[in-house]
Amino acid sequence: xxxxxKIKILGLLKRTLQSRRTKQSLARTILIALLFVYVIxxxxxxxxxxxxxxxxxxxxxxxxxxxxxxxxxxxxxxSFIGSVFLTEHELxxxxxxxxxxxxxxxxxxxxxxxxxxxxFLDYIFELLIVIPAFxxxxxxxxxxxxxxxxxxxxxxxxxxxxxxxxxxxAWLVASIMKRIRYKNIVTIILWLLLFxxxxxxxxxxxxxxxxLIQNGQSIAQAIEKSLFPIYHLSLxxxxxxxxxxxxxxxxxxxxxxxxxxxxxxxxxxxxxxxGKEKKRVYKEKPMKEKGILFxxxxxxxxxxxxxxxxxxxxxxxxxxxxxxxxxxCIYKGDIQSLVAQLxxxxxYLVAIVCIISISMGSLNLISASxxxxxxxxxxxxxxxxxxxxxxxxxxxxxxxxxxxxGHFLFGIVTSFILDFSIINSLIxxxxxxxxxxxVALSGLLLNLWKPRFDWINETMCVKQSLPVFLSMLIAMSLxxxxxxxxxxxxxxxxxxxxxxxxxxxxxVILNVTLYHLxxxxxxxxxxxx
Amino acid sequence: xxxxxxxxxxxxxxxxxxxxxxxxxxxxxxxFIGHNGAGKTTTLKCITGILPFDEGKVFIQGKSIFDKxxxxxxxxxxIPDNPDLYEYLSGIQYLNFxxxxxxxxxxxxxxxxxxxxxTFELIDDLAQPISAYSHGMKQKLAIIAAFxxxxxxxxxxxxxxxxxxxxxxxLKEMMKEFCRQGGAIFFSTHILEVAEKLCDRVAIIKxxxxxxxxxxxxxxxxxxLESVFLExxxxxxxx
Numbered sequence: 001x002x003x004x005x006k007i008k009i010l011g012l013l014k015r016t017l018q019s020r021r022t023k024q025s026l027a028r029t030i031l032i033a034l035l036f037v038y039v040i041x042x043x044x045x046x047x048x049x050x051x052x053x054x055x056x057x058x059x060x061x062x063x064x065x066x067x068x069x070x071x072x073x074x075x076x077x078x079s080f081i082g083s084v085f086l087t088e089h090e091l092x093x094x095x096x097x098x099x100x101x102x103x104x105x106x107x108x109x110x111x112x113x114x115x116x117x118x119x120f121l122d123y124i125f126e127l128l129i130v131i132p133a134f135x136x137x138x139x140x141x142x143x144x145x146x147x148x149x150x151x152x153x154x155x156x157x158x159x160x161x162x163x164x165x166x167x168x169x170a171w172l173v174a175s176i177m178k179r180i181r182y183k184n185i186v187t188i189i190l191w192l193l194l195f196x197x198x199x200x201x202x203x204x205x206x207x208x209x210x211x212l213i214q215n216g217q218s219i220a221q222a223i224e225k226s227l228f229p230i231y232h233l234s235l236x237x238x239x240x241x242x243x244x245x246x247x248x249x250x251x252x253x254x255x256x257x258x259x260x261x262x263x264x265x266x267x268x269x270x271x272x273x274x275g276k277e278k279k280r281v282y283k284e285k286p287m288k289e290k291g292i293l294f295x296x297x298x299x300x301x302x303x304x305x306x307x308x309x310x311x312x313x314x315x316x317x318x319x320x321x322x323x324x325x326x327x328x329c330i331y332k333g334d335i336q337s338l339v340a341q342l343x344x345x346x347x348y349l350v351a352i353v354c355i356i357s358i359s360m361g362s363l364n365l366i367s368a369s370x371x372x373x374x375x376x377x378x379x380x381x382x383x384x385x386x387x388x389x390x391x392x393x394x395x396x397x398x399x400x401x402x403x404x405x406g407h408f409l410f411g412i413v414t415s416f417i418l419d420f421s422i423i424n425s426l427i428x429x430x431x432x433x434x435x436x437x438x439v440a441l442s443g444l445l446l447n448l449w450k451p452r453f454d455w456i457n458e459t460m461c462v463k464q465s466l467p468v469f470l471s472m473l474i475a476m477s478l479x480x481x482x483x484x485x486x487x488x489x490x491x492x493x494x495x496x497x498x499x500x501x502x503x504x505x506x507x508v509i510l511n512v513t514l515y516h517l518x519x520x521x522x523x524x525x526x527x528x529x
Numbered sequence: 530x531x532x533x534x535x536x537x538x539x540x541x542x543x544x545x546x547x548x549x550x551x552x553x554x555x556x557x558x559x560x561f562i563g564h565n566g567a568g569k570t571t572t573l574k575c576i577t578g579i580l581p582f583d584e585g586k587v588f589i590q591g592k593s594i595f596d597k598x599x600x601x602x603x604x605x606x607x608i609p610d611n612p613d614l615y616e617y618l619s620g621i622q623y624l625n626f627x628x629x630x631x632x633x634x635x636x637x638x639x640x641x642x643x644x645x646x647x648t649f650e651l652i653d654d655l656a657q658p659i660s661a662y663s664h665g666m667k668q669k670l671a672i673i674a675a676f677x678x679x680x681x682x683x684x685x686x687x688x689x690x691x692x693x694x695x696x697x698x699x700l701k702e703m704m705k706e707f708c709r710q711g712g713a714i715f716f717s718t719h720i721l722e723v724a725e726k727l728c729d730r731v732a733i734i735k736x737x738x739x740x741x742x743x744x745x746x747x748x749x750x751x752x753x754l755e756s757v758f759l760e761x762x763x764x765x766x767x768x
Contacts, residue, residue, distance in 0.1 A: 289633075384630045
C-alpha cells in the first residue's frame, strides 16, 4: 500500500517537474522553479487581497464565521475544478488497472492509492487559499491554540469532502463517456465550460468581494441553510464550537466512507467494463486517392483532434479569436461609439486591432508539440518513402489551417465594424497571419531541436514540454515588443502606419529565414531522430 | 536484393551492431536470429532508414539507402516488432494513408485491401478505430499495409508475435508465395522452429556481431537449428 502511494505521488511529481529520463539542465530546473514561484505568488497575492478586504466588514457585521465559510467554499470550488478530470483519469482510465488487479492487492488498496494522489493535489490547491487566509486572520484577529488546532483539523479533513464530490462527478463523467460516441467533442465542451467558469471566477473576484461585503448577512443566512457542513466548519474555527466541529467531521467522513465503500466494491465493474459503443462494421466504398502532402495533412488533423487535451492546450488563441469576434459583433454599437468619442484613437486603431489579434495568436502553440506527438509512431513516417519536406510542411499546414481562419475572421469583422479602408483591412488581416506563420515555424523548429518521445500520455507533450513553453514565451514577448515598441521607442521616429509596415517587413524576413532554416536544419534534425 | 556491408551502429561507445555484412538474394526468405538485445531490431531499423548508422553501407536493388532513401523505401515494406500504429485512425484510414504514400491506384488498393483483409479476417473491423484493435489485429493490419504496394523486399521484425495459429499459418504461406514470385524477405525471429521450416538461409547475431550465416543445410547439417544456436551461444560464451 505504502509502495503504491509512493509510486503514484512520485509519478505525479515526475510528470510535473521532470521531462526526461536524463538529468535535466540547471537552467530548466531554475525555469520551472521560477514558473512555480510565479504561480504561487499570483494566487497568494490574489487571495490575500480578497481576504484582506472581507475580514474587517465581516467582523463589524459580527459574521466572523463567514470569513472561514468563504475560505472553505473557495477551497472546494478551486480544488473541484482543478482535480475532477484527474480523478476521472486516475479512477476510471488508469492504464495500470489490469496490472494492479492481477497482483495480490485488494481493490480497496488500489483505490486508496489512487485517491491519495488526488488528495495530494487537493492539499496543494487548498494551501494556495488557506495560507493567505490564515495570514490575514492572524494579522487582524487574536487567535488561540485551540483555534489553531481546530483550523488544522479542518485543513486536514476538508479535502475529504472535495474528494467525495470529485469521486461522484468523475463517476458521472465516466458513465457519460462510456455511452457516447463523440467523447472528444464532449470533453472539449466540458473543459471549455470549466475553463470559462474558472476565468469568470478569477476575473470577477473583485466584484464578488463587493457583493460579499454588501450582502454579508443574506449570504450568511444562505450558507447556514443550504451549506450546513461549511457553516459548522466555520463555526468550529471562529467560535471554537466543538459540537460544530463534530458535525462538520461527520459531514466530511461519513459521505467519503460511503462513497469509498461503494466504489471499492464496484471497482472492477467500473474500471473494466467497456462502453456500450456499437461496433462499426466496415462497408466497402469506393476509395479515393490523395496526394502525399494532403494525406499527411489529413493524418495530422485527425491526430490533433483525437485528444481533447492537446486541442485545448494547443489552440486556446484560435478559440479566443472566435469568441472575440462574437463579442465584437454583440457590442458593435458600444465599440463604434467609443471610437467616435475618442478621435485620437483613430490613428492607433489599425495597430490596436493587429496587436490584439497577434496577442491571441501567441496562445496558439500547435506546432511546438507536433514532432513529440509522433512518439512511438515515428517509425511509420521514417520507414515510408516520404520526403521530409512534405512531413514538415504538413505539420505547418495544420497549424496554419487551424489558426488562420480565426485571424481572418477577426480582421474582417473589425474592418467591417470600424469601417477600415481596404489597405487597413489588408493590414489587420495579413500582419497577424504573418505572426501566425512565425509562431508555427518557430514552434516546429523548437520541437525539432528538443523533441520529447518519452511521454506516457500525449498531454505531457503540450503541457510539460520545453519547446511549447519557449514557443509561448517567444510569441508572447514578440506581441509585447510589437505593442510597446512603438509607444516607447518608435513613436517619435515614425507614424503608426509606417511602423505597421515595418513590422510587416520584419515578419516577412523572419518567416523566410525560419522557413529556410526548417528546410535545412529542420530536415537534418528530422533525419537524426 | 538487399546487401549490407560492414554495418556499424553505435550508441555512445557501445556498438549495438558491429561490422555486419549480409546479402539477401531475390526469392529468398532470410532469417535473422539472436538472443534478446543482440542487435536484431537495431539492424533492421538501420536498413529501413529509421535509424542513422555510423559505418557501412546498405543497398537495396543496388541503390544505397543513404544516398537514395526515397527510391529504396519505395521498394521495401517494414513490419516492426511492436505494431504501434496510428490509434486515432480507423483500420481502413490507415491502409488508405499507406496506399496514398506509395501512390497505389484506386483500383489496386481496393482489390488488395479486400483480398488481404478477407484473408486475415479483418475486413469487418476495418471501420473500427485502431485503438480498439487487439495486438494481433494491429499486427495483421501492419502486415496488410506492408503488402499493399507489392514491395520487392519485406523486412519483418518478429512478425509472428501476437498472431493466432491460423494467421501465423497464413502469413507463412504468404511469405513463401511472395518469394516464389521473386520477392525477398528478411525477418528476425525467436522462434527457431519457424526459422528452420521457413528460411532458405539464416544469420545468427550475438552482441551486434555476426556469428554465422549460410543456408539452412550448411548451418544445421544433421542437427536442429536450436542445438546449433545453443551450441554457438555456449561457444561464444566460453570464448
